[in-house]
Amino acid sequence: MKTTTFKFFSFVVLVFLVMFYCSPEKPSLLDGNIFLVIAVFDTSGTFDPADSSRCTPLPGAQVTLASKEYENQFTFFSDSSGIVKISGILASDYEIFVEYQISSRLVLLASKTRSIYTSTSDVDTMFTHANATSPLVINEIYSCGPPNNVFYFYDQYVELYNRSDEIQYLDGMIITRCRTAEEIEPFIEVWDYVENTYAFQFPGTPGGKEYPVYPGQFVILASDAYDHSQVILGAVDLSHADWEFVNQLSSDYDNPDVPNLHNINPSRTTDYLINLRSDAIILATGTNYWQNGDYVDVHISTILDGVEYKSSGTTSKRLTRRLDSGYTGVGVSNYSGKSRERVLPGKDTNNSTVDFAVIDAPTPGYNH
Amino acid sequence: MKKTCKIITFFVLLVLFYSTGTTSDWRLRSLGNAQLALLDNENDLNLYQYTFNPAYLLFDEHHDWLKFSGGGDYYRSSFRRSYDPEIEQNVFFNFTGYKIMAANQAIWGKVQYTFHNQYHLPYAIEPQPYADDPVLLADTTIGNMVSDGPQIEIAYHYQPWSKFGFGLEMLYDLSTSLKEQYTRPRTIHRDFAIKFGMAYHLLPQLVIGSWLQASFLQDQIELSKSWDGKDIYTRRYRSEAVYRGIVQEFDRYINLDSWYYNLAIQLLRQKYHMLLSFDYLYHTQEVADNTGTIRKMDSYWYQDGYQLSYRSRIFINKLIVGLYGRYLVQDDFSEHPNLPILITQRSRHVYEVGAGLSMPINFLLLIGEVGFMRVDENFMDYQSKLSWNGQNDGLTGIVGCEITLDPIHYLRVGYNYNDAKTGFESPRYLPEHQRHYLAFGLAEIRSSHEIEVHFDYTMKNSRQTNHSFNGWHSIIHLRIFIP
Numbered sequence: 077m078k079t080t081t082f083k084f085f086s087f088v089v090l091v092f093l094v095m096f097y098c099s100p101e102k103p104s105l106l107d108g109n110i111f112l113v114i115a116v117f118d119t120s121g122t123f124d125p126a127d128s129s130r131c132t133p134l135p136g137a138q139v140t141l142a143s144k145e146y147e148n149q150f151t152f153f154s155d156s157s158g159i160v161k162i163s164g165i166l167a168s169d170y171e172i173f174v175e176y177q178i179s180s181r182l183v184l185l186a187s188k189t190r191s192i193y194t195s196t197s198d199v200d201t202m203f204t205h206a207n208a209t210s211p212l213v214i215n216e217i218y219s220c221g222p223p224n225n226v227f228y229f230y231d232q233y234v235e236l237y238n239r240s241d242e243i244q245y246l247d248g249m250i251i252t253r254c255r256t257a258e259e260i261e262p263f264i265e266v267w268d269y270v271e272n273t274y275a276f277q278f279p280g281t282p283g284g285k286e287y288p289v290y291p292g293q294f295v296i297l298a299s300d301a302y303d304h305s306q307v308i309l310g311a312v313d314l315s316h317a318d319w320e321f322v323n324q325l326s327s328d329y330d331n332p333d334v335p336n337l338h339n340i341n342p343s344r345t346t347d348y349l350i351n352l353r354s355d356a357i358i359l360a361t362g363t364n365y366w367q368n369g370d371y372v373d374v375h376i377s378t379i380l381d382g383v384e385y386k387s388s389g390t391t392s393k394r395l396t397r398r399l400d401s402g403y404t405g406v407g408v409s410n411y412s413g414k415s416r417e418r419v420l421p422g423k424d425t426n427n428s429t430v431d432f433a434v435i436d437a438p439t440p441g442y443n444h
Numbered sequence: 445m446k447k448t449c450k451i452i453t454f455f456v457l458l459v460l461f462y463s464t465g466t467t468s469d470w471r472l473r474s475l476g477n478a479q480l481a482l483l484d485n486e487n488d489l490n491l492y493q494y495t496f497n498p499a500y501l502l503f504d505e506h507h508d509w510l511k512f513s514g515g516g517d518y519y520r521s522s523f524r525r526s527y528d529p530e531i532e533q534n535v536f537f538n539f540t541g542y543k544i545m546a547a548n549q550a551i552w553g554k555v556q557y558t559f560h561n562q563y564h565l566p567y568a569i570e571p572q573p574y575a576d577d578p579v580l581l582a583d584t585t586i587g588n589m590v591s592d593g594p595q596i597e598i599a600y601h602y603q604p605w606s607k608f609g610f611g612l613e614m615l616y617d618l619s620t621s622l623k624e625q626y627t628r629p630r631t632i633h634r635d636f637a638i639k640f641g642m643a644y645h646l647l648p649q650l651v652i653g654s655w656l657q658a659s660f661l662q663d664q665i666e667l668s669k670s671w672d673g674k675d676i677y678t679r680r681y682r683s684e685a686v687y688r689g690i691v692q693e694f695d696r697y698i699n700l701d702s703w704y705y706n707l708a709i710q711l712l713r714q715k716y717h718m719l720l721s722f723d724y725l726y727h728t729q730e731v732a733d734n735t736g737t738i739r740k741m742d743s744y745w746y747q748d749g750y751q752l753s754y755r756s757r758i759f760i761n762k763l764i765v766g767l768y769g770r771y772l773v774q775d776d777f778s779e780h781p782n783l784p785i786l787i788t789q790r791s792r793h794v795y796e797v798g799a800g801l802s803m804p805i806n807f808l809l810l811i812g813e814v815g816f817m818r819v820d821e822n823f824m825d826y827q828s829k830l831s832w833n834g835q836n837d838g839l840t841g842i843v844g845c846e847i848t849l850d851p852i853h854y855l856r857v858g859y860n861y862n863d864a865k866t867g868f869e870s871p872r873y874l875p876e877h878q879r880h881y882l883a884f885g886l887a888e889i890r891s892s893h894e895i896e897v898h899f900d901y902t903m904k905n906s907r908q909t910n911h912s913f914n915g916w917h918s919i920i921h922l923r924i925f926i927p
Contacts, residue, residue: 081608081644084608084642084644084652084654087642087654088654088707091654091656091705099726099746099748100728100746102777102786102789103777103779103780103784103785103786104784104786105783105784105785105786106785106786106826107683107780107785107786107787107826107827108826108827108828108829109826145688146686146687146688147687147688147689148686164829166686166827167780167783167785193780193783193785194783353675353691387675387691388690388691388692406689407677407689407691408691409675409676409677409691410675411675412675412677
């Protein structure tokens with residue numbers, strides 16, 4: 077019996093010891109309390125042409141950190157020495173974007189991806205380069221379809237906007253759906269062209285002045301210029317769209333009251349339809365493109381605007397950062413009725429992450 | 445051989461008809477949830493009833509019996525938190541049995557089946573959105589969640605020596621739930637727990653007991669693309685307000701491993717019953733997502749704590765005075781899945797005291813209780829930059845009356861009032877409110893069997909708004925004593 081008593085109390089003591097010594101160690105680093113310093117420089121000589129070093133500190137630049145792990149963005153501005161003191165951000169992988177607007181047509185940009193999980197006293201650097209922005213931009217992309225259970229997504233449209241003070245002309249311009257396959261991904265930053273699966277062209281000749289877009293005007297390009305609300309309640313009425321994509325190589329729906337963009341890729345015999353939640357499209361002058369097998373390649377120097385959208389921030393970039401250093405559309409699922417639109421009409425810094433916002437319903441012909 | 449057959453038959457009965465784990469204290473519930481000064485079979489101040497030590501099972505009951513219980517409840521509320529359903533409905537039935545197998549062995553078992561329906565449940569996909577861990581999976585729709593499943597529990601006590609015994613208890617719980625609206629998550633809930641207990645009789649009135657329990661719980665949440673082609677859009681929270689939106693099909697695994705330890709001293713003297721208990725708990729939770737190709741950790745959460753509690757009953761002629769005190773300390777924290785970065789941490793202290801009286805007067809048994817509980821909580825959510833630090837106080841008053849209609853029939857009435865005051869604003873707690881609980885019970889007790897019918901009604905009123913919570917609960921149970 078004494079042995080039993082001893083065993084009983086040994087058990088009690090042993091369990092106590094094991095329990096109290098097995099507690100996990102609490103981390104000392106706190107989330108949301110991370111700081112770092114970034115120095116922003118202009119390497120293009122645009123900000124201060126008198127500075128021959130071509131490495132001018134850039135005061136007043138907007139620095140945006142977009143978390144790849146959470147739906148949080150943090151915005152800071154550089155001080156008079158071009159220094160940005162970042163604090164209070166979450167531990168995460170980030171896309172860091174720098175933007176400094178020189179004029180409505182010229183912006184200084186920089187971007188990089190960085191893991192920021194601990195505070196550091198080291199100074200990171202961002203070197204900006206000058207980017208000319210287009211007077212005519214892609215303002216809204218609606219592709220995911222209205223809320224429905226019958227796979228209806230044919231009320232897709234792309235909205236253009238003239239953000240300049242001058243009349244712009246659509247004559248001969250092309251709008252495409254980029255090829256975003258995994259195999260071309262390693263080359264997107266190397267090629268001097270963008271490869272496209274679909275390409276449709278406005279009538280007229282590039283440089284012509286038959287199809288004007290007035291300052292502040294929105295232009296709706298409909299996949300099918302049809303009142304889709306007659307099919308699905310809540311779908312978009314596009315019967316009064318400004319333009320309609322019509323593939324002349326197929327028996328595509330054609331609204332006789334709406335002028336057409338026509339297919340220029342003979343290997344494609346379907347309507348202009350884009351992926352519901354993940355794709356990239358470009359708008360180009362139409363002055364330099366060529367057929368390359370099943371694809372249409374567009375020289376990068378002729379591209380006016382490019383926008384990448386995807387529902388998940390973790391997937392890799394599919395459109396060169398030279399055209400869009402970010403992406404929009406995170407969280408947009410198919411048949412959700414959501415759209416992606418610039419936060420302000422025509423706001424363009426070649427970074428869709430900050431230029432665009434996800435909106436709950438499409439807004440054809442106006443901004444939310 | 446005959447004995448073996450009886451045992452097998454007993455187990456078959458348990459498995460076929462089912463039974464469950466905790467004591468079915470419907471008499472106590474009919475008397476307003478009074479506990480402190482009320483003498484009842486299911487309410488003895490001993491190691492089995494209050495510390496659930498299976499090594500005291502044999503001394504808790506003196507007859508073999510089989511019991512059937514069935515019941516349901518219905519709650520409707522406009523006074524609720526963000527992830528609370530508007531309507532909640534439960535139906536259950538269970539079979540419980542107790543068998544003294546020999547002079548030094550006893551077995552108890554329970555089989556239960558439960559249907560649990562939640563209507564107009566907003567956003568939450570996880571079964572326990574307000575568990576202490578900050579991790580949450582949510583979608584953007586309001587829908588109905590239906591769940592059902594069985595639970596089996598068995599306890600065994602063996603007393604090899606008069607002064608020493610040990611016990612074993614096992615529980616297995618399996619249920620599935622489905623949210624009927626998009627994103628249509630299906631959750632498979634599995635819980636397995638095993639407990640090993642010992643009790644040592646230092647003196648005939650003085651027993652010291654101890655047990656160790658390991659519990660392994662897994663919630664597997666399956667999210668797959670629906671028949672209408674819609675993507676699965678979910679939000680993964682690692683803290684109260686920061687989330688990541690995901691458009692992807694995946695399975696989520698929430699694995700919660702728990703260890704519990706109890707050490708208790710029981711003193712049963714003629715005029716004084718006392719139970720002093722110490723508990724230690726330790727939880728670790730891992731959450732992982734399986735997207736089909738990779739399994740990725742999404743969070744870690746840890747909790748540990750201890751509790752000291754004291755219960756006593758003093759017998760002064762026919763008057764019984766019950767006293768109760770409890771002190772609980774709990775700490776928990778969550779950290780980033782890949783790096784040692786603290787996301788949330790909490791420290792909680794709970795103080796609770798209570799006192800009760802019961803007194804038989806002719807054909808009446810009168811009961812009264814008062815209690816006070818303070819929850820002192822300091823919560824820091826570093827990721828969401830959210831914190832609260834303060835006290836929630838609850839004051840409870842209970843009155844109950846049992847009327848002996850005749851030697852075998854009893855009518856019970858009870859009322860329980862609770863006043864809850866909050867010293868901090870937190871999305872996890874209901875704001876200040878009052879709760880009224882009114883209960884009735886009717887019982888027939890014979891030497892061969894007992895039948896009991898119970899009904900209660902609960903109402904909670906918000907102090908600041910017109911919102912309220914209303915619900916009822918009813919049950920019938922039949923217990924047959926096996927001669």
